[in-house]
Amino acid sequence: MTATIVVPTLGRPSLGRLLEALGPGLAKHRFELLIVDDRPGDRPPLALPPGIEATVLDGPARGPAAARNTGWRAARHEWIAFLDDDVLPDPDWADRLADDLAEAGEHVGGVQGVLRVPLPADRRPTDWERVTAGLADGAWITADMAYRRAALARCGGFDERLPRAFREDAELAFRVRREGWSLRRGRRRVTHPVRPEGRWVSVRTQRGNADDALLRHLYGPRWRQRLEIPPGRRHRHVAITAALVTAGAAALVAASGRRGWTAVAAGAGLAWAAGTAEFAAARIAPGPRDPSEVATMVATSAVIPPVATVHWLRGWLRRRAAEPLGSQPAGLPPAHRCPAGWAALSRPTASRSVPTRPFASRSAEGSR
Missing domain, CATH: 3.90.550.10 (Spore Coat Polysaccharide Biosynthesis Protein SpsA; Chain A)
Structure with a gap:
């Protein structure tokens, strides 16, 4: 042959x-x-x-x-x-x-x-x-x-x-x-x-979320099942990113003297910290757990959710008119x-x- x-x-x-x-x-x-x-x-x-x-x-x-x-x-x-x-x-x-x-x-x-x-x-x-x-x-x-x-x-x-x-x-x-x-x-x-x-490779690979946005547009909500792709953490990343943005925005409003926004900033900040900690723990647990790997997982786990979300939004905005x-x-x-x-x-x-x-x-x- x-x-x-x-x-x-x-x-x-x-x-x-x-x-x-x-x-x-x-x-x-x-x-x-x-x-x-x-x-x-x-x-x-x-x-x-x-x-x-x-x-x-x-x-x-x-x-x-x-x-x-x-x-x-x-x-x-x-x-x-x-x-x-x-x-x-x-x-x-x-x-x-x-x-x-x-x-x-x-x-x-x-x-x-x-x-x-x-x-x-x-x-x-x-x-x-x-x-x-x-x-x-x-x-x-x-x-x-x-x-x-x-x-x-x-x-x-x-x-x-x-x-x-x-x-x-x-x-x-x-x-x-x-x-x-x-x-x-x-x-x-x-x-x-x-x-x-290098230690930031997991952050660089988040650019693939833009491609996921195209596939979601082309093949619908069940695109992962149709293409035999394992489930991801996008919804969690979006939630963590939303908490981070809310905490930052509320802190700015609170700094201007408006009442009640300090509590909003604190609550959103706690939600961001909890989500980031869960993500880091899930990545650290199966690994070697040496100081270098733990430090890398903690740092990249804080960066990945917003980076992944931005790439997804960028891909979604650019691919809206795409056809299969x-x-x-x-x-x-x-x-x-x-x-x-x-x-x-x-x-x-x-x-x-x-x-x-x-x-x-x-x-x-x-x-x-």
Whole structure:
């Protein structure tokens, strides 16, 4: 079973380890390898190990959804396997991919790989380590996910309005199944190491709340259930933020000499403190509880609710006019009966020219 492997990258050092692990299997199965260089602006050539036949595509630098669309639209084969550039495939990954795809029936539009996240054996995991470990239980995540070209073409590919590595895979999986395809889990395996991050990473990731606002607009109040996304804490974050804003506003009014507002400020402040303490305790309890982790959880737990709420409101205001991505024009055959030729004819055209550069001709210079 032939396939195209698409690897979007920002030039992480882990890309070289990924390609070295893929090398033997690529040659054995004659898989096509497309690397989408999605680094913004002028950039030096990627530092890639020699000896592997691949094509490097210029990505649009608009996030992983757009980079993956660039890759699959340039692919030659019926199946496209997406890999993130920070995973490490097992030695037999290519063999198992071939088996997974060969066993996929005509109604199967996608096959997910098995993801492992190694955690420390000598202590409890930190908050960031637990967040990363949650990927192992994620549904249809594109860290290792193969899709049939006809399924991607039928539903229009990844939604590029989701610019982060956040929800874009779950949203695509929903539309693929809505078009009549089924998804299944395969047996190939990759390891996803925990990426080193600073103590404020949990605050930076709150930008994803803007994407949640788009999904809420597109798919309604039950969007989490429809997209198989676990419940979150948005309502609690909004309540904590409202208490903080009320406390601050009441304190300003009380400072002007108006009676009764001091009690309002105190009550709202207590509500904010209680909500923040509960949030911090919920994050501290399963962790290592060392002084550094506790300090990080206390500080970020005070910041996350208002930051998350602001990003949600920003996303909601900007996405009010957005519409769901539609399927291909009416009259085409149902997705599970699409002939192979139709998939090629209906391949979407890239929005920009994508020059290809043979892998073998690239110099092994340093990457960012």
